[in-house]
Amino acid sequence: MAGESLTRQRITIAILALGGEGGGVLAEWIAEVGRQQGYIAQSTSVPGVAQRTGATVYYIELYPEDHASVSGGEPILALMPVPGDVDIVIASELMEVGRAVLRGFVAEDRTTLIGSTHRVYAISEKSAMADGRASGERILDAAKRKARRFVAFDMNEIAEQHGSMISAVMCGALAGSGALSFPQAAFEQVIRAGGRAVASNLAAFEAGARAAASETGRPAQIHHLPAPTTKKGRAFLERIHESLPEPAHEFAIHAVRRLMDYQDAAYAELYLERLTSVRELDTGEEDWRLTRETARYLALWMSYDDTIRVADLKVRASRFERVREEVRARPQDVLDVIEYMHPRLEEVCETLPAAIGRRILASGTLSSWLRPLFRKGRHVETTSIRWFVILALLSGMRRWRRTTLRYAIEQERILLWLNRIRSAARIDPATAAELVECQQLIKGYGDTFERGMSRFGLIMDVWETIKFEPDAAPTLRRLREAALADEAGTTLDGAIAELRFAS
Numbered sequence: 001m002a003g004e005s006l007t008r009q010r011i012t013i014a015i016l017a018l019g020g021e022g023g024g025v026l027a028e029w030i031a032e033v034g035r036q037q038g039y040i041a042q043s044t045s046v047p048g049v050a051q052r053t054g055a056t057v058y059y060i061e062l063y064p065e066d067h068a069s070v071s072g073g074e075p076i077l078a079l080m081p082v083p084g085d086v087d088i089v090i091a092s093e094l095m096e097v098g099r100a101v102l103r104g105f106v107a108e109d110r111t112t113l114i115g116s117t118h119r120v121y122a123i124s125e126k127s128a129m130a131d132g133r134a135s136g137e138r139i140l141d142a143a144k145r146k147a148r149r150f151v152a153f154d155m156n157e158i159a160e161q162h163g164s165m166i167s168a169v170m171c172g173a174l175a176g177s178g179a180l181s182f183p184q185a186a187f188e189q190v191i192r193a194g195g196r197a198v199a200s201n202l203a204a205f206e207a208g209a210r211a212a213a214s215e216t217g218r219p220a221q222i223h224h225l226p227a228p229t230t231k232k233g234r235a236f237l238e239r240i241h242e243s244l245p246e247p248a249h250e251f252a253i254h255a256v257r258r259l260m261d262y263q264d265a266a267y268a269e270l271y272l273e274r275l276t277s278v279r280e281l282d283t284g285e286e287d288w289r290l291t292r293e294t295a296r297y298l299a300l301w302m303s304y305d306d307t308i309r310v311a312d313l314k315v316r317a318s319r320f321e322r323v324r325e326e327v328r329a330r331p332q333d334v335l336d337v338i339e340y341m342h343p344r345l346e347e348v349c350e351t352l353p354a355a356i357g358r359r360i361l362a363s364g365t366l367s368s369w370l371r372p373l374f375r376k377g378r379h380v381e382t383t384s385i386r387w388f389v390i391l392a393l394l395s396g397m398r399r400w401r402r403t404t405l406r407y408a409i410e411q412e413r414i415l416l417w418l419n420r421i422r423s424a425a426r427i428d429p430a431t432a433a434e435l436v437e438c439q440q441l442i443k444g445y446g447d448t449f450e451r452g453m454s455r456f457g458l459i460m461d462v463w464e465t466i467k468f469e470p471d472a473a474p475t476l477r478r479l480r481e482a483a484l485a486d487e488a489g490t491t492l493d494g495a496i497a498e499l500r501f502a503s
Helices: 023-036 065-071 094-102 123-127 136-146 155-162 166-177 184-194 198-213 231-243 246-262 265-279 285-302 307-314 317-326 345-351 354-362 364-374 385-403 405-425 429-441 447-466 472-483 490-502
Strands: 011-017 039-046 056-064 088-091 112-116 149-153 338-341 378-381
Touching: 011 023, 011 094, 011 166, 023 039, 023 056, 023 166, 023 184, 056 065, 088 094, 088 166, 094 112, 094 136, 112 136, 112 166, 136 149, 149 166, 149 198, 155 166, 155 198, 166 184, 166 198, 184 198, 231 246, 231 265, 246 265, 246 285, 265 285, 265 405, 285 405, 285 429, 307 345, 307 385, 345 354, 345 364, 345 405, 354 364, 354 405, 378 385, 385 405, 405 429, 429 447, 429 472, 447 472, 447 490, 472 490
Parallel strands: 011 088, 088 112, 112 149
Antiparallel strands: 011 056, 039 056, 338 378
């Protein structure tokens, strides 16, 4: 390994890969190269529970044939990796790097850890009430500390560039890392012999090998801010730099782009006016936390998910291109995309002009007559002409969004929230910042939105009773964390009851 003599003859390799990533193919390649290089090779796999909750672990043991003949018999090889006894670990994704470390496969005195830095988010991360993403920085730090050597870069990006499976890049990373003393040409020969997508696999293999051998393959935390391409965009950028503190620039720039895409330049202008009114009350504490977090959460609320926005995102050409890339559809392949949609009567009425929508919802007779029509969800084939046209027409209603009932409701809620923030900022910016962050409870649409809005409302009711108290900021933080703790809202109910009992 890496030109150094091992204290034992056996070489152990573990591969952690998700379903569909070619982990089994990679294990076959490595085992075959080992055989050609004079090793007895054994490859096994231990499947996980599901694609994301438990990746398949492929395990390979290599034992030199000449040593086996001297010893007088076939070696007994293990069927699965043993913690602390793995020479090389290859992980297809950053969370799998973390799992390898947690399971004890990575040892400081032995293991070369090779992993991709991209993320495939778990269902629990996506469905969390707050930002449920696991910390990538913590995983990278642990991997560097725990491994004898850590080789990491974005293998998924290279795979997409070359139209290959990530397993080809992982194989290249193994060859380029020098963790095995096998020549790179031996891996290339095995890939050619496999006969599957040879050109793209070889290109991805070579790119992976170069990245692993180069320091440029190391993960880098680089944030690229989008450059404006229009006169209006450049004017917005200049205004952001002139009127807002530097820590808020990144959020504000992304927000303006998002809101121009969501509605128009005038809506982005309204966002900056609202943000500036908060900035004027910010004293700069905690690296301008109040302005920075308002820049983030105000943009999220102003770009709320309504039926118009959902339809717009469903029929974008870029989305269909992304889906084709994800399923690796060839140009000649016909791709059908079927969505599950369940608009409730409330969402439909909120898309109508405000007066009409209010009248329908206020009428018990009309509501009871119309509600059964929207009680069940439906499967919608967005690639069919019928549904594409329907959704495209709905998307085109963006120009009339300001007349809709939902727009009127959300702008009223946003203004009330901003008024509370500004009032609190005049007394204590830290408390105002906690009010800002309560917005993260509001997300999605339909039942998800209603649950979040209900909890937000409960916390705002409490705020009205504690806003003049000296411990208002920590109380708000405690309530927000309780609201994010579970979907049922049990923790928040308990925290409010405890607060009322204490008072």
